[in-house]
Amino acid sequence: MKIRRTLAASVAALAVAGAAVAAAPAAVAAPGTTSLASVLAADGDTFDRNWYDFDVLDQAVAAVLAAKPDSPVAVLADGTVPLTAFLPNDRAFQVLAYDLTHRWYHSEAKVLAAVAGVGVDTVEQVLLYHVVPGATIDSRTALASNGARLTTAQGGTITVTVWSRFFKLVQLRDQDRTDLDPFLVASKLDLNKGNLQIAHGISLVLRPADL
Template sequence: MHLTRMVRGLAVGTAVTTVALAAAPAAASANTGAKPLGTRSLAAVLTRDTGGFDRNGADYDILTKAVLTVLQAKPQSPVKVLTDGTVALTAFLPNDRAFERLAQDVGGGRTLPTEQQAFTAVAGLGIDTVEQVLLYHVVPGATIDARAARKADGAALTTALGPAITVDVRYGWCIQLVDADRSDRDPVVVRTDINRGNRQIAHGVDRVLRPVDLP
């Protein structure tokens, strides 16, 4: 993986992202439930786990640390939408193993790094790049639960970064997401309906979505 190319490829104006988020309808929803949706934010869900880095590749310690690091450096970052539960959105959350795989690709190592090592590698991309990678995992304006996603094969979802990702439903139940990188395996949803019943919903994925095509 060419790290420099990834950073250059993510030189997208923050103003464009801000406009995209502002234009998103606040209450649009594809949620199939009949009850009014709650306003618990995804940030509140992520920060409930206070254990920090561990050996559990299925949780979201690295993602949580990345979100908090961006918001600490840039309090007005569009990433802060994850803290506002009144704003409807769908997020695809890379688990710790996903970030470890990304760090392994970046470093060219033969073994997976620890969570701390993976976070250090990701943070080394720079705050702006981390911010934009995070925004590529957020679809503002709609609460899309797993049931709706499985009926959306071929749909293009416009992300908070600007470029779209495509839903690829296989076998009627497996949800895969097609990103901009054509030379690497596309992420698969491995956990669904995180924060179900609220305007902000998420699905866990096993790879980090890549907003640029890397060799």
């Protein structure tokens, strides 16, 4: 009888242990290290007629790094560094070029030239203002962050305003108080998801100063 009781207790203990193992959550995969530079270059390195991808941004980053190889902008090519970037599409840069020159350019190459006219140092600061270092902020987190102030790699801050979680209406307030602030583009959220570097498309270029 003692042997039976011991055996029964052992079987019960094994059953409990087995249930605990089964209930344990699966190990979470470590985030990947694909860089955002890879995402920007995904559709090639030439301009096109699609105003809703990121050709101008890609070329602006390349122009800064060509002139200043040690620029902090290079962090976008280092996928081991966690960050969140807000990516203005080509249309956003077209609007910025118009604000700078009062001319509406009909090619992405001319838009880039107009933006580059402010000088490489200014372009560098604008690009860094779109990068939030040290944090991988996915869209779910952004939608729960109304009122949050994000410190950028440029040193300035961006304020998050969530107008509607259901419709994913999130606006980013920059340092230009007299112009429109961009919204996250719902179809371009969580770019490069699963990696330490994540990005969200935005409708206008963020401005670190009042233009």
